[in-house]
Each structure stands twice: as C-alpha cells, then as structure tokens.
Amino acid sequence: MTYTSTTITQRYHDAIVDWQKKNFPELDILMKHWDDYFKGVPPFQLLAKVGEIKSDTVEVGQYQGRKRFEHAREMVGNAFFSARDIVRAQCSTELGSIQQHRLTLDRAVSDRGKFAVLRIMAEELRHAYQMFWVLDQDPTWKKPGLGDVAKQTIEELLSMELGGHVLDAFNIDFNDFLDNVTYATVIDLVGKYQLEMQQVFSYAPMARSMGPMLQEEAFHLGSGRKLLKEIGQMAARGEGDYSIQDVQRAMNLWYPRGLEMFGNEHGGETAVTFGFKDKTNGTAQSEYIEEVRGVVRNVNVGIVQELLPGRSREEAHAVIDAIERGGDTKHGIKPEDLLLLPDTKFFRKRGPEEFVFGPYDVRGQLLSEHGKPLSPDGYLAYLSTVLPARFIGSREYNKYVDQMREYYSSR
Numbered sequence: 001m002t003y004t005s006t007t008i009t010q011r012y013h014d015a016i017v018d019w020q021k022k023n024f025p026e027l028d029i030l031m032k033h034w035d036d037y038f039k040g041v042p043p044f045q046l047l048a049k050v051g052e053i054k055s056d057t058v059e060v061g062q063y064q065g066r067k068r069f070e071h072a073r074e075m076v077g078n079a080f081f082s083a084r085d086i087v088r089a090q091c092s093t094e095l096g097s098i099q100q101h102r103l104t105l106d107r108a109v110s111d112r113g114k115f116a117v118l119r120i121m122a123e124e125l126r127h128a129y130q131m132f133w134v135l136d137q138d139p140t141w142k143k144p145g146l147g148d149v150a151k152q153t154i155e156e157l158l159s160m161e162l163g164g165h166v167l168d169a170f171n172i173d174f175n176d177f178l179d180n181v182t183y184a185t186v187i188d189l190v191g192k193y194q195l196e197m198q199q200v201f202s203y204a205p206m207a208r209s210m211g212p213m214l215q216e217e218a219f220h221l222g223s224g225r226k227l228l229k230e231i232g233q234m235a236a237r238g239e240g241d242y243s244i245q246d247v248q249r250a251m252n253l254w255y256p257r258g259l260e261m262f263g264n265e266h267g268g269e270t271a272v273t274f275g276f277k278d279k280t281n282g283t284a285q286s287e288y289i290e291e292v293r294g295v296v297r298n299v300n301v302g303i304v305q306e307l308l309p310g311r312s313r314e315e316a317h318a319v320i321d322a323i324e325r326g327g328d329t330k331h332g333i334k335p336e337d338l339l340l341l342p343d344t345k346f347f348r349k350r351g352p353e354e355f356v357f358g359p360y361d362v363r364g365q366l367l368s369e370h371g372k373p374l375s376p377d378g379y380l381a382y383l384s385t386v387l388p389a390r391f392i393g394s395r396e397y398n399k400y401v402d403q404m405r406e407y408y409s410s411r
C-alpha cells in the first residue's frame with residue numbers, strides 16, 4: 001500500500017496527544033515492547049496516511065463521472081453535513097473504542113492478547129488522527145452562520161466520554177477480556193465494511209484515508225478471531241476463565257449493536273446518492289451477517305475438534321451441520337456446547353419497525369405469554385438470562401430499558 005505521511009496543525013496534534021495521555025497512557029508500554037511482539041512491523045507513529053485513489057472521478061450516485069470533491073465547500077446542501085456526520089461518527093468510534101478497551105486491558109488472557117489490544121488501541125488513535133486530518137487539511141469546512149465546523153467537530157470529539165459517543169456500540173463498558181475479543185471480532189468487522197464502502201467517497205480526502213486504515217483494521221479482526229477461537233477451545237477443554245455460555249452471552253451483547261452500526265437495513269440510499277458509499281445499509285449488512293456466520297462456524301470447528309480429537313475440519317463441519325439441523329445431541333456434543341449466531345431480530349433497538357424492541361429470542365422466535373407477545377418486563381427478564389450478568393443494570397442497559405419503555409408508551 002503506497003501512501004504519504006503527514007501531520008495536522010500543531011494545536012490539534014498537541015490536543016490529541018493530551019487526549020492520549022489521559023485516555024491511553026499505556027501507549028508507552030506498547031512502544032517499549034513493540035519489537036518483542038511485532039518485530040518486522042514498522043513501529044506505531046501518530047500520523048495521517050494519505051493513500052491513492054482508484055480514480056479522480058466520483059464512482060457512484062448523482063455526481064458519478066464528475067471530478068471528486070477536493071474541498072468541503074463543493075458539497076452542497078445536505079451533502080456537506082452528511083459528510084461531516086460520517087467523519088464525526090467514524091472518529092467517535094475510534095476514540096470510544098480506546099476508552100472501552102482500556103477498561104479491561106489488565107484482564108487479558110495472555111501477554112500476547114494484551115499487546116494485540118494495545119496495538120489495536122494505538123491504531124484506533126491513528127484513525128481518530130486521520131479523521132482530524134480530513135477536517136483539518138481543508139479550510140473550507142465552514143458554513144456561513146455556523147462558523148468553523150471542523151474546529152467545532154474536533155473539539156466535540158475530544159470531549160466525548162463513554163456514554164456520550166455517537167453510536168451505541170461505543171458506549172457499552174467492557175467488563176472482561178471477552179468483551180475486548182468479541183468486540184474486535186464483530187464490531188471492528190463493521191468498521192471494515194464501512195471503510196471498504198467509503199473507498200469510493202466523493203470527497204477525495206476521505207477516500208484517500210481508507211486504504212491505510214483498512215490495512216490496519218485487518219490486524220484487529222485477525223486478532224479478535226484468533227483469540228475468540230482460542231477462548232472457545234479453552235472453554236471446550238474446561239480451561240480458562242470463560243465457558244461457552246460466557247462467549248455466547250458476549251456475542252449476544254455485541255452482535256446486535258454491530259448490526260445496527262449499518263443504519264436501518266431498509267435505508268442508506270442517501271449515502272449512495274451523495275457518492276459516499278457504494279452499498280446500501282441492507283446490502284452491506286447482509287454481507288456482514290454471512291461473514292460473522294463464518295467466524296462463528298470457525299470457532300465451532302475448533303470446539304468440535306477439541307471435543308472429538310482427531311476429526312478433520314470437514315468431519316467437524318459435518319458434525320456441526322447435523323447438530324444445527326436436528327437441534328439435538330450428536331456424538332455427545334449438545335447444541336449449547338456450540339456458539340450460536342443470534343438472529344437479526346434479537347435485542348434490537350434500532351432498525352425496521354417490524355421487530356425493533358420486539359420480544360424475540362436469540363433464535364428469532366417471538367416470545368409469547370398467554371397467547372400474546374411477551375410484555376417489556378417479561379422480555380427484560382428473558383434478556384437477563386442471555387446477556388452478560390454485568391451488563392444488566394449498567395448505564396447502557398438502563399438506556400435500553402428507558403428507550404424501550406418510551407417506545408411502547410408512544411405507540
């Protein structure tokens with residue numbers, strides 16, 4: 001990947017370094033031991049990376065074929081604010097994820113796991129820096145009557161704390177290392193989809209930012225998947241701190257928020273029209289679902305190979321197929337010994353009207369009582385049996401409860 005490196009205005013550079021000292025002081029430990037864990041990989045540097053773009057012309061939407069926008073002022077009407085909102089949301093995810101990972105960094109299952117997370121945090125810091133660059137390198141992020149939109153956005157982002165980030169997934173407090181791992185697996189994966197789509201971005205500086213970020217994101221996903229499989233296999237052997245049920249609960253917590261990061265699956269046409277993304281929400285989300293299904297399957301193959309030593313991958317697949325088809329025990333392996341991909345209707349707070357806040361179980365069945373859909377309180381009782389115990393009663397859980405009650409009282 002060819003790119004050139006650059007920095008941002010000193011004042012903002014210093015501000016993000018201050019942010020790092022407060023929110024990510026462990027960066028020093030990573031730098032001290034970089035070669036012990038990542039020999040051959042160039043050490044982390046806080047820089048913006050400006051990659052190359054496929055073409056100078058807009059690839060999709062209403063401006064297709066026209067020259068890409070080099071200046072924010074060329075984006076008229078809603079496109080200007082919509083682009084700003086995407087940059088702001090992207091940057092908020094980067095900063096939020098650092099604040100989240102840090103909460104449970106010391107509970108890593110291994111030193112290798114801990115340093116993988118430290119590197120992920122450092123790279124997310126660079127991604128935040130990259131989004132600052134998108135705003136800072138262009139003096140036209142301004143609007144009459146609204147002033148310096150870039151400055152306001154950067155300042156707002158630097159002041160965001162957990163609970164105040166743009167997207168729900170970035171406000172949930174981590175409680176154990178399973179959160180770091182599941183999150184790197186399913187939440188960073190949404191990031192990959194967003195970055196891939198945004199390679200077409202009609203605003204050129206944003207498009208140029210995507211390649212280098214994507215390359216770094218591959219390490220985040222890879223680390224998450226590897227650690228998740230290891231934890232699954234340890235659980236199958238009865239070793240380590242986590243059971244398969246714990247892994248399932250973590251999946252039940254994070255996956256629905258990952259699905260919602262795409263935006264309502266029935267929408268997303270505006271971003272395509274403006275040439276910001278090349279897929280609608282639903283298209284990208286369904287590809288994501290299939291990819292997560294594959295990740296879950298790979299963990300299950302690892303589990304089966306632990307429980308039935310000597311089986312090939314193909315044989316393990318066949319065992320899993322049989323268990324999933326019949327829903328009963330095969331070769332001594334019970335369905336609950338395997339990880340289940342939750343249904344898309346489970347535990348949703350945003351998305352299609354048909355199922356948002358609906359009492360759906362992890363398999364997508366509508367839960368009912370006396371022939372009627374389960375009441376909100378009944379559903380909360382159900383959720384407490386399938387979500388991590390420490391999530392129940394937390395700030396983001398309470399937010400969900402409030403939003404659910406408001407949803408039902410306004411109908």
Ligand SMILES: [Fe+2]
Pocket residue numbers: 094123124127191217
């Ligand atoms: Fe990132």
Ligand SMILES: [Fe+2]
Pocket residue numbers: 120124188191217220
């Ligand atoms: Fe990431």
